[in-house]
Amino acid sequence: MKQILSFLCAVLMLAALSACGTAEEDAASSSAPAVSAVVPAFVEEPEPEPYVPTGTNPLTGLPMEPEYETLRPVAVMLNNLKAAQPQLGTSLADIIYEVPAEGGITRMMALYQTLEGENVGALGSIRSSRPYYIELALGHDALYVHAGGSPQAYSDISKWGVDHMDGVNGGSDAKIFWRDAERRRTMGYEHSMLTSGESILNYLSEGHFRTEHKSNYTYSQKFVEDATPLNGETAEHVSVKFSQYKTGTFDYDAATGKYMVGQYGKEYVDGNTEEQVGVTNLLVLETAISVISGDSYGRLTVKTTGEGKGTYFCGGKTIPICWSRANRNSPFVYSTQGGIPLNLGRGNSYVCILSPKTGSVTVS
Secondary structure: OHHHHHHHHHHHHHHHHHHHHHHHHHHHHHHOOOOOOOOOOOOOOOOOOOOOOOEEOOOOOOEEOHHHOOEOOEEEEEEOOHHHOOEEOHHHOOEEEEEEOHHHOEEEEEEEOOOOOOOOOEEEOEOOEOHHHHHHHHOOOOEEEEOOEOHHHHHHHHHHOOOEEEOOOOOHHHHHOEEOHHHHHHOOHHHOEEEEHHHHHHHHOOOOOOOEOOOOOOOOOOEEOOOOOOOOEEOOEEEEEOOOOOEEEEEEEOOOOEEEEEEOOEEOEEOOOOEEOEEOEEEEEEOOEEEOOOOOOOOEEEOOOEEEEEEEEEOOEEEEEEEEEOOOOOOOEEEEOOOOEOOEEOOOEEEEEEOOOOOEEEEO
């Protein structure tokens, strides 16, 4: 009995000591100053600056890699019949020239400062040459891509020493072209010839032509960030009638700062992207155009040199301008009616060349 009582007393004493220890610890803990954990403030890493090439595209004023600045551009002849739509690769063109051809139709010549790094893809459909398109290409010292040509065009190519690639009567250059099976089936043989940026570059890499401008070549066109004409008239909707067959439309989109192109009653799209083509600068140049006397096909002669009147559209505004061109190896020079050099907006351009006798421009 005494052993049991001793055991119970020992247990009670241990419990008391444990309680005292806990109380003391609690007291010590409560009297100690509170220590707050230091949490470092979150510092957001700044977004890296987007890469901007240090060169400038001479045809658009936009940044590009410096090694492309002095390249000879590539000029590509494009079929513009309604049956041949959509064209391919036009959304990446730096300049599009549209000029009447025989029978009221028009053709386009798309100019690319470089086919490198642009993922240009297929281009076409490719159609034949005319002398005035050759003259436009020569004004940019361009390498000329076409599929066939009029007798006078072939004569001029030979006489003027034009560096060209021909999909109809070419030699080794013919390998850069092919007939697209689907287009041939649905559009017709004459609307099926294509080439591509890659094919052209591969051919040029073989050393057939000079690919850099000569040191004395100059292209004096200047570009600015906002070329909206001061005191210009409103021009949000522009209709350019080339003939009874072809009228182009250009509707200003303030969100992009571009004129969105239409033709044949619908949006003008690049078949590679299925997106509507938009341009920063729209120029309409008036010149003398007439049917070549005795030409059974009704082919045209188009005056591309000398000087004339025109109209410039940018930023939803328009002003009258003047154009001049010293010779077929010179680019167009644009000025205001007061003789001040015209600055274009940084971006691509669409140049319509028409006769005031058969064509017209409507603005609203």
